Amino acid sequence: MLFTATIFSNAEISPGYRRIRLSAPPAFTAAQPGQFVMARVGSDPLLRRPFAVFDMGVSDTPDEAAGGSRAWFEMLYKVVGKGTALLAKQREGAEIGILGPLGTGFQCRGDEKxxxxxxxxxxxxxxxxxxxxxxxxxxxxxxxxxxxxxxxxxxxxxxxxxxxxxxxxxxxxxxxxxxxxxxxxxxxxxxxxxxxxxxxxxxxxxxxxxxxxxxxxxxxxxxxxxxxxxxxxxxxxxxxxxxxxxxxxxxxxxxxxxxxxxxxxxxxxxxxxx
Incomplete structure (x- = not known):
């Protein structure tokens, strides 16, 4: 799915690494472990950047504008180039374009031994x-x-x-x-x-x-x-x-x-x- 996500938080968790939480449509919470999204901040750089889905869920705080609870997901990223440097500058309330969840995730094995x-x-x-x-x-x-x-x-x-x-x-x-x-x-x-x-x-x-x-x-x-x-x-x-x-x-x-x-x-x- 293609959607515009609002940034809830975007904090440094270790030197050079950041953890960002973004809004998502409710259907996004069906994403599988190992899937990823393509994210775009503005029009330069032109190409989207891939990021794994780290965590996701539904907030306890109602989203009155959406008429219910708000879904969210998180990404971890390392600031290594133009795209991630621009993403690191984004603050709470800013919006970025997201395509996903994409790809094939992990298949959990059922052998309890x-x-x-x-x-x-x-x-x-x-x-x-x-x-x-x-x-x-x-x-x-x-x-x-x-x-x-x-x-x-x-x-x-x-x-x-x-x-x-x-x-x-x-x-x-x-x-x-x-x-x-x-x-x-x-x-x-x-x-x-x-x-x-x-x-x-x-x-x-x-x-x-x-x-x-x-x-x-x-x-x-x-x-x-x-x-x-x-x-x-x-x-x-x-x-x-x-x-x-x-x-x-x-x-x-x-x-x-x-x-x-x-x-x-x-x-x-x-x-x-x-």
Whole structure:
């Protein structure tokens, strides 16, 4: 759906990172964990920017103009370029254009004997919160988050995950929070000591996702990954966000469109750098 959203809040939560809450039509609350929106602030830059849906709900405060309660959703974003810098300047009451929710989200597995391990790097934590909330609500097995970043500042909204009852493990490259090193090392150590089964869900930089995919494949564990990609349209028309599928080669091209077929894929369907 295409709509104009009003900003309720737009606050810095960590150096360079912000959390924005926006109004939404009531139907938006049917969005699935892992889906995203395309947002536009003004006419320059021309192209919309993709953002994962971090959280959503319905406010307790009635919206008299709309004749009922007001729906809302939240996005996390990192200020890295012209579009996000402009978004960071927007204040409460300003309006931005939204297209969404879009894409294919995470599929929650129903095996109650599996632990659910969520792996996020930096802003890749954004699509994992709704997934964590859904898993905690539907599953009896433990839900654990493995959050990684270069420094403590890259570990976002851990308190929100903890309030859900999610067990949080952290790793930073500089050792400023949790274990020192890559989050995939912490994940590997945990899996090596885990007597039962697990399902993996991940979002973050390509290198991290490739490592998680290999870890899952070596252990024959189910794994879903949410890709971060530059997008122009968000609906599969421009094909600017295609990635190679598992069977891709120069002789037999196999491409997957991140915005239309993803952004969430079974890790085994994609081709990862060796």
């Amino acid at each position: 599996e632990e659910h391990l969520l792996v996020g790097g930096g802003i890749g934590l954004a699509p994992l919160y709704l997934l964590a909330a859904d898993l905690v609500k539907k599953q009896r097995a433990p839900v654990r988050l493995f959050a990684g970043g270069r420094t403590h500042a890259d570990l976002l909204c851990l308190e929100d995950f903890q309030r859900l009852g999610v067990d949080c493990h952290t790793a930073t490259e500089d050792g400023s929070h949790g274990e020192r090193g890559f989050v995939t090392l912490a994940l590997t150590r945990y899996l090596d000591a885990l007597p039962g089964k697990a399902a993996l869900y991940a979002c973050g930089p390509e290198g991290m996702l490739g490592a998680v995919a290999r870890i899952a494949a070596e252990r024959e564990l189910p794994c879903q990954v949410s890709l971060e990609a530059h997008m122009a349209c968000g609906v599969g028309a421009c094909l600017a966000c295609v990635v190679p599928g598992r069977r891709h080669s120069p002789q037999t091209p196999d491409y997957r469109c991140v915005c239309a077929e993803g952004p969430v894929f079974p890790a085994g369907e994609l081709q990862w750098p060796s």
